[in-house]
Amino acid sequence: MFTGILINKDESGYRASCEQIDEALLPEGEVTVRIDWSSLNYKDGLAITGQGPVVRRFPMVPGIDFAGTVSDSRDPAWQVGDKVVLNGWGVGEAHWGGLAQQARVRGEWLVPLPAAFSARQAMAIGTAGYTAMLCVQALERHGIVPDSGDILVTGANGGVGSVAIALLAKLGYTVVASTGRSSEAAYLKTLGASAIIDRNELSAPSKPLGKERWAGAVDTVGSHTLANVCAGIRYRGAVAACGLAQGMDFPASVAPFILRGVTLYGIDSVMAPQLVRREAWEHLGRDLDPAKLEAITHEIGLSEAIATAGQLMQGRVRGRVVVDVNR
Missing domain, CATH: 3.90.180.10 (Medium-chain alcohol dehydrogenases, catalytic domain)
Incomplete structure (x- = not known):
């Protein structure tokens, strides 16, 4: 038993x-x-x-x-x-x-x-942290570097969002965190966020194109939020989408993709092949600050x-x- x-x-x-x-x-x-x-x-x-x-x-x-x-x-x-x-x-x-x-x-x-982690630390990372690493790797492969501009992370207080912020900050990126809990601003800044925006800025229906604000983004929310994120990505930037906390719909237009060359990467952590998994865990062992993980x-x-x-x-x-x- x-x-x-x-x-x-x-x-x-x-x-x-x-x-x-x-x-x-x-x-x-x-x-x-x-x-x-x-x-x-x-x-x-x-x-x-x-x-x-x-x-x-x-x-x-x-x-x-x-x-x-x-x-x-x-x-x-x-x-x-x-x-x-x-x-x-x-x-x-x-x-x-x-x-x-x-x-x-x-x-x-x-x-x-991974030798870098105890079993407890591996679960502190868990599927959320492993997914966050896949998102960060997608942005890196796209060619986005710290000098490219700000990186937005939505659902910042969640597991994927928190680890994504810590990873991006460790790698030298300037991170903007979107959250519905303004009381958590101090927490997000300790993880490495440089600025905080309210999720209400992104969660309502909006225009097909907005001001170019971010070089890239990690989105865990979906729906109107993802549409607004894509509309605010700079020319030839990218979004790594891995969640649907707001919804599975994507009420957007093709404008960001054909007028600004924005790329939308779908991040699947569930069925990813062994090579992809092992590479992600190897990078986590190198790029994730253990102190931030514990926090x-x-x-x-x-x-x-x-x-x-x-x-x-x-x-x-x-x-x-x-x-x-x-x-």
Whole structure:
């Protein structure tokens, strides 16, 4: 038996509970992992609260990432005792995930725990930080350098936004943070933001083209915000889009793309191939300030995950939440 969060949906309704689970119920997979740490992401909040159609089969253990130690393996790439990290691959949605003390997964979904990080630090980064790194890499590959101009980060208080700010600042970029919580301005500046703007500047319908303000952007919000971000990007700039906190729609025009040569990069962290994942984690080990990482992280026990998921969906959680699955 092991402890985990279990989501069920039946005639009694949709519910999540923290309970004892029989090991015999673990899904198919070549590698069994004793989980040391997990984290709580926006998608996990949707899954636990039922506010979005994230879970695709029931019962489901949520948790889109985890870090732990291999306890059994039928995959020659992994040996008992190996330290591993998992992000995405539908885990916590279609395959039992990381908000539990054990997981069984396909070996190809795992990457080695980087030597630069402990398991806790890897989950402080988690899917959110790994996604932020993919966004930053997209802007770098586009040719945007610190001298190109300001970089906008929307949803700045969230996990992706917080890590993106810390990464960009460490790399020498001037970062503008967009947030709906003006009370968090000091926090965002400690991460490296040079200026703060209210999210209301970007969240309403606007013109197809606006003033050229930013060389690039990391957008975690979508909808009108993403449309306004694209409309304010400088000539031949770029936007890395990875989220939909405001909505999945994109009420924009082609004007920024054909008149200013703006590029919109879609960032997929869930199904990214191994090479891309390993490169992102390697860069995180080099470019992320451990002190900044600790500043954006707070810790909860597994028994607190359900209540914290509700707070997350209410916009009352900032930065990263790591989950000690053993308490």
